[in-house]
Amino acid sequence: MQYSMKYIFGFAAAVCFVCSILISTANVALRERQEVNKLLDKQKSVLQAAWLVQPGEKVDRARVEEIFQNIRPRVLDVTTGQLLDAAGEDEFDESKAPEMPAPDNNAGIRTMPEKVQIYEVMEDGRVTMLVLPIVGKGLWSTMKGFLALDADGRTIRGLTYYEQAETPGLGGEVDNPRWKALWPGRLAYDDAGKPAIQVIKGPAGTPEEAPYEVDGLSGATLTSRGVTNMLQFWLGENGYAPFLKSFGKSGRA
Numbered sequence: 001m002q003y004s005m006k007y008i009f010g011f012a013a014a015v016c017f018v019c020s021i022l023i024s025t026a027n028v029a030l031r032e033r034q035e036v037n038k039l040l041d042k043q044k045s046v047l048q049a050a051w052l053v054q055p056g057e058k059v060d061r062a063r064v065e066e067i068f069q070n071i072r073p074r075v076l077d078v079t080t081g082q083l084l085d086a087a088g089e090d091e092f093d094e095s096k097a098p099e100m101p102a103p104d105n106n107a108g109i110r111t112m113p114e115k116v117q118i119y120e121v122m123e124d125g126r127v128t129m130l131v132l133p134i135v136g137k138g139l140w141s142t143m144k145g146f147l148a149l150d151a152d153g154r155t156i157r158g159l160t161y162y163e164q165a166e167t168p169g170l171g172g173e174v175d176n177p178r179w180k181a182l183w184p185g186r187l188a189y190d191d192a193g194k195p196a197i198q199v200i201k202g203p204a205g206t207p208e209e210a211p212y213e214v215d216g217l218s219g220a221t222l223t224s225r226g227v228t229n230m231l232q233f234w235l236g237e238n239g240y241a242p243f244l245k246s247f248g249k250s251g252r253a
């Protein structure tokens with residue numbers, strides 16, 4: 001049977017129309033679920049950075065919510081180093097936070113948010129850990145993650161990346177639990193209060209032997225350098241240093 005051109009085009013247009021309606025409906029209907037899953041993913045990364053869940057541990061939403069009972073999300077004004085009134089994650093939309101030009105840096109950061117969501121890990125009413133967002137360039141990609149610090153504002157409790165597109169097996173090893181296990185116990189700042197932590201080329205030794213150094217990722221010196229550069233930036237005066245100093249002094253820890 002032969003169909004006319006008009007019929008063929010009309011049929012194709014009708015199929016496209018129906019499919020686009022289906023896709024838009026699915027998109028709208030699933031948006032809320034996507035947002036919930038995005039938040040859940042981020043919360044899991046916060047827990048991984050703080051080693052409140054172990055690598056490979058399966059954690060469902062209920063477990064994340066249970067652990068988050070003891071985690072207080074706060075909004076930090078990076079420009080002043082001051083915490084704003086307690087604000088839940090639902091009240092602060094990071095993607096809408098105003099951006100400002102970043103001062104000169106080696107981490108490939110051109111603009112930075114004026115306000116960020118940070119997390120206070122609580123135990124018996126006291127803050128025992130701070131989980132701070134970090135972002136910067138690796139070799140191929142912008143890497144986003146969290147740095148967990150002890151309440152002393154100096155001792156590293158963990159580092160994790162939840163978004164990066166470095167080469168698997170090379171720079172992608174930032175995600176390797178064995179590499180992440182090298183971070184707890186190292187020191188972010190030296191005795192003079194200068195950001196000192198860095199990823200070196202080759203092995204660094206234990207935190208006691210090398211408190212300011214972490215093993216380089218083999219075959220991935222450039223990604224390793226990216227990690228160092230972003231930590232130096234975010235731990236510096238233009239990042240979290242003013243907040244961490246006042247946090248230590250306030251005795252809230």
Ligand SMILES: Cc1cc2nc3c(=O)[nH]c(=O)nc-3n(C[C@H](O)[C@H](O)[C@H](O)COP(=O)(O)O)c2cc1C
Binds near residue numbers: 172
């Ligand atoms: C296909 C390909 C992918 C690479 N991916 C990465 C990467 O993700 N991170 C990185 O630092 N270097 C990567 N490199 C290697 C860099 O080009 C560079 O050689 C390396 O960072 C040097 O590190 P090394 O001194 O430890 O060998 C890649 C190289 C190739 C050919």
